[in-house]
Amino acid sequence: MPSVLRGRLLEHPNTCLTNERLFAIVSRMRWQITEQRTQGAFWPDEQLVERHVGTGEYSGLEFLHVNARAIVNRVPAASHMPFEHTINTYRGCSHACTYCFARPTHAYLDLGIGVDFDTKIVVKVNSVERARAELAPLRWGHRHVALGTNTDPYQKAEGKYHLTQGLIGVFAEHRVPFSILTKSTLILRDARRLAAATKIVRVQANLSVATLDQTVWKASEPGTPPPAKRIEAVARLNSAGVPCGVLMGPILPMLSDSDEQIRATVKAAVGAGATNVVGLLLHLRPGVRDHYFEWLAQAFPHLVEPYERRYGSRAYLPHVEQKELSTKIARFVEEARAPRRARSGRPGSAPVSAIPSAPTNRAERLRQLGIASGAADPLVARPSDIPVALALPLPFAVIA
Numbered sequence: 001m002p003s004v005l006r007g008r009l010l011e012h013p014n015t016c017l018t019n020e021r022l023f024a025i026v027s028r029m030r031w032q033i034t035e036q037r038t039q040g041a042f043w044p045d046e047q048l049v050e051r052h053v054g055t056g057e058y059s060g061l062e063f064l065h066v067n068a069r070a071i072v073n074r075v076p077a078a079s080h081m082p083f084e085h086t087i088n089t090y091r092g093c094s095h096a097c098t099y100c101f102a103r104p105t106h107a108y109l110d111l112g113i114g115v116d117f118d119t120k121i122v123v124k125v126n127s128v129e130r131a132r133a134e135l136a137p138l139r140w141g142h143r144h145v146a147l148g149t150n151t152d153p154y155q156k157a158e159g160k161y162h163l164t165q166g167l168i169g170v171f172a173e174h175r176v177p178f179s180i181l182t183k184s185t186l187i188l189r190d191a192r193r194l195a196a197a198t199k200i201v202r203v204q205a206n207l208s209v210a211t212l213d214q215t216v217w218k219a220s221e222p223g224t225p226p227p228a229k230r231i232e233a234v235a236r237l238n239s240a241g242v243p244c245g246v247l248m249g250p251i252l253p254m255l256s257d258s259d260e261q262i263r264a265t266v267k268a269a270v271g272a273g274a275t276n277v278v279g280l281l282l283h284l285r286p287g288v289r290d291h292y293f294e295w296l297a298q299a300f301p302h303l304v305e306p307y308e309r310r311y312g313s314r315a316y317l318p319h320v321e322q323k324e325l326s327t328k329i330a331r332f333v334e335e336a337r338a339p340r341r342a343r344s345g346r347p348g349s350a351p352v353s354a355i356p357s358a359p360t361n362r363a364e365r366l367r368q369l370g371i372a373s374g375a376a377d378p379l380v381a382r383p384s385d386i387p388v389a390l391a392l393p394l395p396f397a398v399i400a
């Protein structure tokens with residue numbers, strides 16, 4: 001808690017505060033302090049412009065407008081990500097997934113990682129203008145940019161602000177190859193724009209669909225569209241000429257990891273013409289872990305102990321389990337493709353499933369993925385074919 005906030009709290013005349021009252025006061029004071037900051041300094045590279053309370057279909061949400069000084073982020077060289085540059089237009093996410101690894105980023109803003117993360121959405125309102133300036137061809141050189149690496153670029157706010165839509169226009173204008181990972185069917189709004197961009201640059205979309213299980217979906221991803229609708233979006237994007245794969249992530253141990261559940265999702269993805277199918281196991285880093293366990297205790301209390309045993313003090317399950325999952329998905333993909341192949345009388349082409357064994361550095365990972373060689377084999381991923389999490393038998397899952 002900032003010292004200025006602590007000081008004001010101690011001055012508060014009510015000495016018998018309940019936790020709820022205390023929380024309400026702290027929240028209110030945070031905002032007063034935020035609003036009082038000179039020039040609205042809100043993030044080292046962002047400037048708070050104003051705050052909007054959502055109405056109508058956005059009621060329950062607050063939008064914090066900021067101007068970002070820079071919009072393209074460079075991924076640290078030591079990262080295991082298969083891409084080097086990202087844009088994250090929103091912070092916080094109304095999809096409210098209980099396991100979301102991005103939650104702790106809200107703590108940097110002096111906001112909570114629970115309800116605040118789900119409802120107080122930071123909007124970089126100058127994203128499109130910044131991108132247009134930073135991605136100018138002479139300066140940028142047509143390098144790949146990934147969207148959806150932190151929070152969802154098609155979350156509810158996008159329906160109001162159209163910033164991801166604007167970015168697609170900039171990518172096409174400047175011929176910047178790009179990928180998008182989302183859990184939202186709102187991406188279909190931009191299907192024609194994306195299809196047009198594919199004529200100019202390499203584009204790859206990925207819908208994140210962890211499971212088709214209705215109970216698990218409703219409990220763990222309460223703000224997202226139904227999984228079946230997302231699968232339908234995969235089919236519609238591919239039909240429109242926008243290559244689209246499926247990221248099954250995260251698969252939740254003891255909730256969505258049975259063979260039947262995984263097979264059903266893979267079958268649906270293959271049926272939708274997914275260009276790739278990748279699965280990721282849940283990881284629980286500090287902060288997110290507490291949030292997830294609180295949710296587990298309410299929604300599936302009988303699983304708290306088994307989870308504690310399974311995860312112990314670690315954030316990631318053993319690497320061998322991720323490999324087993326990848327192998328299983330590859331097998332289910334083959335199963336699902338077999339009838340299609342038999343009907344066509346041809347060996348199958350897409351989708352892709354297998355992930356190579358985890359390489360140790362980015363150059364090697366890109367080589368294994370066929371990027372350095374510019375491989376034309378449709379079974380080998382090209383740079384923009386890489387779903388955000390394709391290199392993630394490694395402990396750096398990105399989930400949107």
Ligand code: SF4
Nearest residue numbers: 093095097100151400
């Ligand atoms: S996991 Fe993705 S879709 Fe879900 S809350 Fe986080 S950023 Fe949003």
